[in-house]
Amino acid sequence: MCFLCTSIHIAASIVVRSALRRRLPRVPATEDVVVALSAMDSVIGLVNRIQRACALLGDYGADNALPTLWDSLPTIVVVGGQSSGKSSVLEGIVGRDFLPRGSGIVTRRPLVLQLYNTEQGQEDYAQFLHQENKKFTDFSLVRKEIQEETDRVTGRTKQISPLPINLSIFSPNVVNLTLIDLPGLTKVAVEGQPESIAQDIENMVRSYVEKPNCIILAITPANQDIATSDAIKLAREVDPAGERTFGVLTKLDLMDRGTNALDVLEGRSYRLQHPWVGIVNRSQSDLNRNVDMLSARRREREFFATSLEYGHMASRMGSEYLAKLLSKQLESVIKARIPGIMSLVNQSINELERELDHLGRPVAIDAGAQLYTILELCRAFDRIFKEHLDGGRPGGDRIYGVFDYQLPAALRKLPFDRHLSLQNVRKVVAEADGYQPHLIAPEQGYRRLIDGALNYFKGPAEASVDAVHFILKELVRMSIGETQELKRFPTLQADIAAAANEALERFRDDSKKTVLRMVDMESSYLTVDFFRGLPQEVEKGGSPTASSVARYTEANLRRIGSNVSAYILMVSQTLRNTIPKAVVYCQVRGAKQSLLDHFYAQAGKKGGQQLAQLLDENPVLMERRQQCERRLELYKSARDEIDSVLWA
Numbered sequence: 001m002c003f004l005c006t007s008i009h010i011a012a013s014i015v016v017r018s019a020l021r022r023r024l025p026r027v028p029a030t031e032d033v034v035v036a037l038s039a040m041d042s043v044i045g046l047v048n049r050i051q052r053a054c055a056l057l058g059d060y061g062a063d064n065a066l067p068t069l070w071d072s073l074p075t076i077v078v079v080g081g082q083s084s085g086k087s088s089v090l091e092g093i094v095g096r097d098f099l100p101r102g103s104g105i106v107t108r109r110p111l112v113l114q115l116y117n118t119e120q121g122q123e124d125y126a127q128f129l130h131q132e133n134k135k136f137t138d139f140s141l142v143r144k145e146i147q148e149e150t151d152r153v154t155g156r157t158k159q160i161s162p163l164p165i166n167l168s169i170f171s172p173n174v175v176n177l178t179l180i181d182l183p184g185l186t187k188v189a190v191e192g193q194p195e196s197i198a199q200d201i202e203n204m205v206r207s208y209v210e211k212p213n214c215i216i217l218a219i220t221p222a223n224q225d226i227a228t229s230d231a232i233k234l235a236r237e238v239d240p241a242g243e244r245t246f247g248v249l250t251k252l253d254l255m256d257r258g259t260n261a262l263d264v265l266e267g268r269s270y271r272l273q274h275p276w277v278g279i280v281n282r283s284q285s286d287l288n289r290n291v292d293m294l295s296a297r298r299r300e301r302e303f304f305a306t307s308l309e310y311g312h313m314a315s316r317m318g319s320e321y322l323a324k325l326l327s328k329q330l331e332s333v334i335k336a337r338i339p340g341i342m343s344l345v346n347q348s349i350n351e352l353e354r355e356l357d358h359l360g361r362p363v364a365i366d367a368g369a370q371l372y373t374i375l376e377l378c379r380a381f382d383r384i385f386k387e388h389l390d391g392g393r394p395g396g397d398r399i400y401g402v403f404d405y406q407l408p409a410a411l412r413k414l415p416f417d418r419h420l421s422l423q424n425v426r427k428v429v430a431e432a433d434g435y436q437p438h439l440i441a442p443e444q445g446y447r448r449l450i451d452g453a454l455n456y457f458k459g460p461a462e463a464s465v466d467a468v469h470f471i472l473k474e475l476v477r478m479s480i481g482e483t484q485e486l487k488r489f490p491t492l493q494a495d496i497a498a499a500a501n502e503a504l505e506r507f508r509d510d511s512k513k514t515v516l517r518m519v520d521m522e523s524s525y526l527t528v529d530f531f532r533g534l535p536q537e538v539e540k541g542g543s544p545t546a547s548s549v550a551r552y553t554e555a556n557l558r559r560i561g562s563n564v565s566a567y568i569l570m571v572s573q574t575l576r577n578t579i580p581k582a583v584v585y586c587q588v589r590g591a592k593q594s595l596l597d598h599f600y601a602q603a604g605k606k607g608g609q610q611l612a613q614l615l616d617e618n619p620v621l622m623e624r625r626q627q628c629e630r631r632l633e634l635y636k637s638a639r640d641e642i643d644s645v646l647w648a
Contacts, residue, residue, distance in 0.1 A: 043331050043334045043335060043338075044176040044177060044178060044327065044330055044331055044334065045116070045176060046334070046641055046642065046645055047073055047074065047178065047334055048114045048116075048168075048178055049641050050069065050073060050637070050638045050641055050642075051070070051073055051075075051112065051114070051166075051178065052114075052129060052166060052168075053634050053637045053638060053641075054069055054070045054073070054634060055112065055129050055164060055166045056129065056634075057630040057631065057633060057634040058627070058630055058631075059631060059634055060110075060162065060163065060164050066627055066628070066631050067344075067348040067351060067352065067631060067635070069341075069344070069345065069348070069634060069635060069638055071211055071213070072213060072337070072340070072341055072344050073213065073341070074213045074214075074215065074330060074333040074334050074337050075178065075180055075208070075213065075214055075215065076177070076178065076179045076180065076214075076215040076216075076217055076326055076329075076330055077179075077180045077182060077205075077208045077209055077214050077215070077216055077217065078090065078179055078180065078181045078182060078217045078219065079182060079185070079205055079209060079216055079217065079218050079219065079231045079234060079235070080184055080185065080218065080219030080220065080230070080231045081184055081185045081186065081219075081229070081230040081231065082184040082185070082186050083184075083221070084184065084219045084220060084221050084224075084230075084231065084250065085219055085221055085250030085251055085279065085281050086107075086181065086184060086219050087099045087101060087106070087107075088250065088279070088281035088282060089217075089219055089248060089250060089279055089281075089319065089322070090113065090179065090181055091293055092279060092281070092293065092296065092297065092300070092318075092319030092322075093115075093174070093177070093179070093319050093322060093323040093326075094113075094115065094169055094171070094174055094293070095171065095173045095174065095293045095294060095297065096124065096139045096169070096171070096293055097139055097140070097143070097292070097293060098126065098139040098142040098143050098146075098169075099111075099143060099146065099181075100143050100146055100147045100150075101287075106184075107181055107182065107183045107184060108150050108154055108158070108159065108160045108161065108183055109149075109150050109153060109154070109160065109161045109162075109163060109164060109165050109183075110162065110163075110164040110165070110180055110181070110182055110204075110208075111146065111164070111165050111167060111180065111181040112164045112165065112166045112167065112178070112179075112180050113167050113169070113178065113179045113180070113181060114166070114167070114168045114169070114177075114178045115168075115169050115171070115174040115175065115176060115177045115178070115179075115323075116168060116169070116170045116171075116174070116176060117171070117172065117174055117175055117176050118170050118171060118172050119172060120172045121172065122170070122171075122172055123137060124137070124139075124169070124170065124171040124172075124173070125137045125169075125170055125171075126139065126142045126167060126168065126169045126170070127167075127168045127170075128145060128149070128165070128166065128167055128168075129165075129166035129167075129168075130149060130165075130166070131145070142167070146165060146167070149165050150165070158197070159194070160183055160197070160200055160201060160204065162204060162207075164180070173294070174323070175323050175324055175327040176327055176331075177323060177326055177327045177330065178330065179217070179326075180208065182201075182204060182205050182208060183201045183204065183205070184201075185198075185201060185202060185205065185230040185231065185234070186198050186201060202234070205234065206234070206238070209234065209235070209238050209239075210238050212244075213333070213337060214244060215244055215245075215246065215326070215329060215330065215333065216231075216235050216238075216239060216244055216245045216246065217246050217248060217326070218231035218232055218234075218235045218245055218246065218247050218248065219231055219248050219250060220232055220247065220248070220249055220250070221249075221250050221251045221254075222249045222250065222251050222252045222254070222255050222261045222264070222278070223251055223254050223255050223256070226264055226269050226270050232247070232270060241273065242271065242272035242273045242274075243273045245272050245273075245274070246272070246274050246277070246325070246326065246329070247264070247270070247272050247274075247276040247277070248276070248277050248278075248279055248322065249261050249264055249265060249276055249277070249278045249279065250278075250279045250281055251279075251280075251281055252278045252279070252280055252303075252310070253280050253281075253283075253303060260309040260310075261278065262309060262310075264276055265277075265278055265310070265313065265317075266313075274325075274329070275316060275325075277316065277317060277318075277321060277322045277325065278304070278310060278313075278317045278318070279300070279317075279318065279319060279322065280299070280300040280303045280304075280318070282296045297318075297319060297320060300318045300319060301314075301318060301320075304317045304318055338642065341638075341642070342639075342642055345635050345638050345639050345642070346639070348631075348635050349632065349635045349636060349639065352628050352631055352632040352635065353632065355628050356625065356628050356629065356632065358484065359488070359621060359624060359625045359628065360484075360485050360488055360625075362625070363612075363615045363617060366608070367607065367608035367611055370608070370611040370612060370614075370615055371603065371604070371606075371611055373615065374492065374603055374611065374614055374615065375600070375603070376485075377483070377485050377486055377489070377492060377496075378496060378596055378599065378600070378603075380483050380485055380486070381479055381480060381483045381486060381496060381596075382595065382596060384479040384482050384483055385475060385476065385479040385500075385591075385595065386592055388475045388478065388479060389475065389588060389591070389592060393478075393482075395471070395474070395475045395478060396475070398471045399468055399471055399472075399584075399588060402464055402467045402468055402471070402580075402583075403464070403579075403580040403583075406463070406464065406467055407460055407463075407464050407576060407579060407580070408576060410459070410460035410463060410464075411457075411460055411572050411575075411576060414456045414457070414459075414460070415456065416453060416456070416565060416568060419449070419452055419453055419456070420449065420453070420561040420564055420565050421561070422554065422557055422558060422561065425445075425449065425557045425558075425560055425561045425564075426552075426557055428445050428448050428449050428452070429442045429445035429449075429552065429557065429560065431448075432444035432445035432447075432448055442552075442560065445560065446531070446560065446563070446564060447526070449560070449561075449564045450523070450526060450564055450567060450568070451523050453564065453568045454519060454522050454523045454568070454571065455519075455523075457519045457522075457571070457572070457575055458516055458519050460579075461512075461515040461516060461518070461519055461575070461579050462512055462515070462516070464515070464579055464580070464583055465508055465511045465512045465515060465583055465587070466508070468511075468583050468587050468588065469504060469505075469507075469508040469511075469587065472504050472507075472587060472588070472591055473501055473504055476497060476500045476501060476504070476595075477497070480493055480496060480497055487618065487621060488617045488618050488621045488622070489614070489615055489616065489617055489618065490616070490618050491613060491614055491615075491616045492614045492615060492616075495599070495614060496596070496599065499596055499598060499599035499602075500595050500596060500599075502598070503590075503591070503594070503595050503596070503597075503598060504587070504591065504595075506590075507586055507587040507590040507591060508587060510586045510587075510590070511582060511583050511586035511587045514582045514585075514586050515579050515582050515583065518575065518578055518579065518582060519575065522571050522574070522575070526567070527567070527570070530566075530567055530570070531563070531567075
């Protein structure tokens with residue numbers, strides 16, 4: 001984690017340290033919420049605190065992979081085209097010069113502006129969330145800090161960023177209010193801007209104004225046709241009934257002589273559910289002469305009070321009236337939304353806690369605890385592996401398939417018909433004794449025919465061993481993938497897989513030696529009783545010393561082949577039963593009992609650094625857990641903020 005993220009995480013943990021030990025509050029009825037909130041000095045302060053916690057813990061609606069509280073908070077968003085007078089409106093509401101000015105896109109990051117009304121006589125000051133311990137009493141330095149903080153994220157280019165800047169202003173000359181200032185809507189990219197800048201800004205603005213909890217403050221200059229207003233056009237799309245939109249008409253004093261904005265201000269040109277408010281901005285000459293905002297407010301009041309066109313509505317015009325109107329509306333919306341926010345908070349806490357349980361605990365730092373964690377993870381893998389073998393999970397049945405289908409099929413396909421054909425029997429019997437003729441029966445011929453036939457059993461025996469080995473390796477792979485806790489640790493996964501497969505190789509070698517030895521045992525000692533009852537193969541009337549094969553008729557040779565075939569069938573039935581026993585004993589039983597024994601022995605010898613390397617967590621999952629932990633802190637902090645108000 002970067003230093004900045006660590007600092008934010010520590011700061012946020014201090015803010016919410018008591019929240020982690022709290023139980024979920026009872027969700028009160030809506031009427032209880034309204035009564036409780038009515039007793040507050042300002043419900044806006046409650047949302048401000050939650051909003052600050054959101055900013056501290058990285059929730060500003062940009063990450064769709066996590067629950068977001070930011071999007072559910074009622075907010076007032078300032079929307080307007082470039083040079084519409086947005087900055088002048090905000091400074092008029094605050095009563096201070098504090099916003100950067102210039103050509104092109106000046107606002108390139110969302111500015112979350114939280115206003116706090118203080119007691120009369122107290123000095124105005126500002127604080128940034130990213131410099132929480134520093135008070136700014138010189139508001140020219142506030143302007144400078146906004147610019148530098150913007151450049152810190154976007155560089156000195158004209159790029160924009162969704163990462164907000166949080167600024168709080170404390171003054172006896174403001175009302176409790178929160179506004180979010182967004183980049184001005186534009187149509188053309190200027191030098192240094194990407195061609196997509198206009199669409200990028202519109203997408204950012206839309207991401208705010210589309211939310212049902214958003215109050216839209218649409219800024220339009222009076223000397224522009226309302227039908228061409230970028231702010232009104234966008235507001236009409238997302239709020240066609242005008243229920244969430246407040247229209248502000250700026251630059252009333254700059255309209256052509258003989259014209260006025262009464263059709264707009266009185267709702268005839270474009271009707272909204274809320275009244276339009278007119279604003280008189282400071283002129284460029286006022287800015288050049290550093291006319292302060294308090295003087296500008298007085299001049300604004302005088303303009304409306306003495307105006308022939310607007311005098312009848314002077315009481316509901318101007319920056320001060322706009323601030324009070326917005327504060328009252330925001331407070332009303334917050335009271336209505338609190339029950340839904342509480343429900344969202346409790347639901348999200350449950351979801352995040354379930355996911356954190358799923359992701360697992362953070363890794364311990366001492367060697368003993370790390371070794372314990374490794375052994376627990378190995379045991380979890382081993383349990384799943386055994387479930388595959390014993391039938392709790394699929395896969396083990398494939399081993400039965402090797403014994404019940406593959407092995408019998410392989411045995412049936414052995415070329416005994418060719419080996420015991422009349423031609424081959426004649427050849428083997430003729431060659432069996434070399435220059436010595438048979439005395440009574442072709443015993444050496446029998447033995448050679450049997451040895452040759454038994455040799456064929458080695459192929460199916462080895463194939464059975466290899467087939468079971470392949471299945472066991474596949475079950476190891478599946479078990480590692482299904483051991484949820486292991487997904488966090490790719491290095492440990494790889495080491496367990498390597499150790500398990502190495503053990504399986506040893507079991508395979510042992511199994512292969514065993515089954516081949518069983519085949520060799522059949523060749524080493526024939527079942528004598530089987531042959532003692534067979535008739536002698538001496539041609540009737542012939543001499544036992546007569547020359548070799550000439551004395552055997554075709555019937556004699558067929559009988560020899562039939563006898564050998566009967567013996568081989570008996571051996572085949574024996575091996576069909578004993579090969580699976582050997583394979584299970586050497587491979588399956590070995591895998592169940594001692595698959596990771598060597599790994600356990602090696603792990604016990606490792607030092608702290610080596611153990612830590614084994615628990616080198618998957619960076620993606622580690623980051624996900626940290627995100628969930630921060631977001632959970634946010635929701636618990638919000639729960640405590642609401643709880644402290646409702647159940648005080």
